Amino acid sequence: MPSLCDQLEDDGLRPSGIDGKAFVPFDFLEETINNDSVKDTLGMTGGTCIKARKPSDLPDRITKDAKRIFAALVLMDKVDAIESLLDEGLTDEHLPLSRDPKYDAVLSRDGETTFQFGGLGRPTITEFIKRKQWLFLAPILETNGDLIEVNQECALPFTESEVIGNGQAGVVHRAKIYQAHQRGFEAETVNFQVAIKDFHQKSEFVKENEILQQIRGLEHPHIIRHLTSIDKGKKGWYIIFPWAAGGNLQDYWEASEQEPSRDLVSWSLTQMLGLTQALQKLHEQFKCRHGDLKPGNILCVQENGETVLKIADFGISRIHHAQTTYRKTATTSLLLTPSYQGPEVEFEKVDKTDQRPRSRKYDIWSLGCVFLEFAIWLLHGPKAIEGFANAKGTGKSSTNPSSPLYEVTDKATRTARVHQLVSWTIERLQANPQCKEGTALAALLNLIKNQMLQPEVEERPTAALICVELETIIQEAQKDPSYLLPFCDTSGVPSLDFNSFQSGTY
Template sequence: MYKNNLPQAIPDPIETVMAFILKEARKVFAIWVLVGIKGLKLYATMELFRTNSACDTALPFEEDQISSFTISKEYSEIVFLIAGKEPFCDEDHIYDFCQKQWEFCAPVFDCKKDNHDLNESAILPFTEKHLTTANEGAFGQVLKYTIHNRHINTTGLMPHPQYVAVKKIKLETQNDPKINIAGWEKEVRALWKMRELRQKHIVKFITAFRRGMDEHYLIMEWADGGNLRNLWENFRQPLTANLVKDAFKQLLGLSEALDQVHNPRAQSANGHFRHGDLKPENILWFKDPTDKRKIGILKIGDWGLAKQHQDFTQIRTKQTTTGFGTRRYEPPEEETIKDNNLVVPDAQTVLGRIVRKRSRLYDVWAMGCIWLEFLIWLMYGHDGLTRFNRSFKNGRSDVVCFYEIDDKDVARVHRVAKQWMDHMAQDPVCEVGKTALGNLLELVRSRLLVVKLPDGFGTIINLPSQPGTNIDISTTPEHIIDLPPSGSASSSIIVPQINVVEAGPVDEVLPATLESFVPKPPLSTGGRRARSDDLFK
């Protein structure tokens, strides 16, 4: 009916405008309808946008941008010919358009783009925010969201996800928000590099986005099980051959992931990374949807402290600036290396901690701590792991590490950890050289939880010359350390049937029975801590 009211000076214009709306400007048309423009003024407005090539792909618009249309020659002609010589696109209408346009501009997050810069008014395409919180670290909190299926593209990366993990970077941690913005940009770069490795046991990074100047987010795959700590608490299964095989597959996968991060094989790799904050909370648990008796997949996440180095020395003369970490799983050199160039001369304290260097061996020690806890959980369950951690505390309120420093500044493996490992070695299911659990324990004792560093790394203050020397625990009452009863591992494994065989290739499929899956004891490293690639020799 509007066509009959149009001035005859414009030859059949409505078909042209309708074609523009249907092919190029459906959103623009809907926004003006929402603003309340109708009749000939709606037609005139769409004609104005058409003549200025202002279509859906140009959204969002700035107010000044639309205002510039109204001072054009085209606007004057349209006002004269169509709108009854009355302005039809005033300041109030333009303001309303710019406010309501965000309801039509929800972004599509594409995994092929590492970052999306959004306007502070942008409406995010999340349809539900779940109460579940995955983790909260020094730099941000991770939440579970349902995302609209047409607003995420993960082609070539992973199946289309229903849920995603969204990490909002906290800016209130530091007085200078630039520190946190730099941390966000660093994590984006690290996550992008980690994704290029295509490693099964590294959490998949989807993309990142920034909304305005103050909100910074990361989007990753959602771990439905939580983290490794949650697995230890909630996955209650007796110690069977199948559970041991399942656990070893995951430990092997985590080791391969760490080795690939430390020592990238790709020719395009221009440096190597280390994680810097390995702990059970940063190893995420993806449940097996087909079999509740299986662990599922464990993946290393939270690369907020990851640091890339362009050379492959074990420690560098140039100071690094990683400022956060978890006391419980940090190695003894965090405390003992003080008298050489490893402390930043003019270092600032971050959250009360002095900024220090971290090498790849930092990750190796942390992995040793995690593996020991994993082994205790396998043998004695969550209750046994709770006893182990309680033995460390012994009434103390502060965080206790897996090492201790005596009054002579000598670092050694903590007496509680040592006595537990000695006790476990006496258990029939953990016999070194005859069982997989025993050889895993020996790997932890002789190559991971080792204070002495590899040659060329540095000097530990007053390190005893004999590796393996430990603090005398003869004066430590056994009831304080709270060891489990001898032979108390909850096992259905028939120990005498387990035979020692040579280990197969790293990528070998695990056999169906535990009897044929007993890797050989680890090779000696001369009493020094192993590197990640040493674990496969």
């Protein structure tokens, strides 16, 4: 039978999938450190210490109060010190221990209690404090959205990790949380899978966490749940979310070759309404502008057998308690996605003495861009989405990889117009018999064209008004299913030949 030391080293130690540090899971420790294994390790028989030849309650004391301390001593081959440490009053509740900066002693976690640490030598104490104790102190994480501070030497209890995305702010991992080191993740995740945002800089972590802490009470079905935030000091900053197995909306579009159907149109309109309602909640209840709405920041989560779209990534969100249309100070968000940014971005630094502020209606333009692509996908599939993206062209620099859906006509007078590609695309979609007047898709395209994609901020509706429009469309469809998608001959449906747009032959 392997020794306790062998069990801890061979079977107990698990590498963290995030920070690479080893940890012994809580449940393994609980199972492995028991009266029998303690007696065997201490060389006891029948509850009597072989060396002292006297009855001992030491195994009970260890299993009750000091499993972590005992396990660490086992790995250090210092188990003989356990009794004197317990006699000093040391228990697992005092971990992690640290050096007293003033005296040659050891301090408890709260810094209130001092221990001589059994008279063990300085190298042994240093080994315990700097390395061994941390193997048994991986945190137990909860889903209440709290920010927790974790010592940089402590492992994070994540396994099966892989990097699935890189961005300007950091890296995104897909991982599993070790089951014994969580509370609530079973209900919030599928098979304990989570998405972990690993930030490059503390400032970006603080920025996003502050927003998440302020909106943590918002439990909207179309906003991704924030489970917890972790600050490991210089060793890393992490925010944990449920893993979206369906990827983001862009992934969903690319993977789907579905033909237009009433069910698909109904689902799409319902999800659009849900996203807009979530945005309304952010705008009105929390005075929060998301600031970077795009398909990549809308996640696809499976709930009760259906795909639900959820707004995610609040990295450049801002909370403003001033009026939404006019503010006295300019916005400083730089990490924008050009394809979905509103025209007002172009004019914020034209005149530093009279800056046009960015309002929450900035999100309305971005959402209009998303809805337009949604309509393209609904009617023409993922290849048309790709064609639309290519037709937009590339941006002017490496930091602006794609062009926006507007054209600046006069920067001095702060005027812009909708990109010709948008007008051309909407006209082609409106020529589709499935989008004829008196249909749901016709109403959606009118909403996008006439209200959401308005270059002038003041001319865009609020999220609340868009909700009303979408609710009306859905209600009409419930009365008459043919309103969703009329039966018609689709052989004459005009194609979206973006090559003809680019060549100017249309």
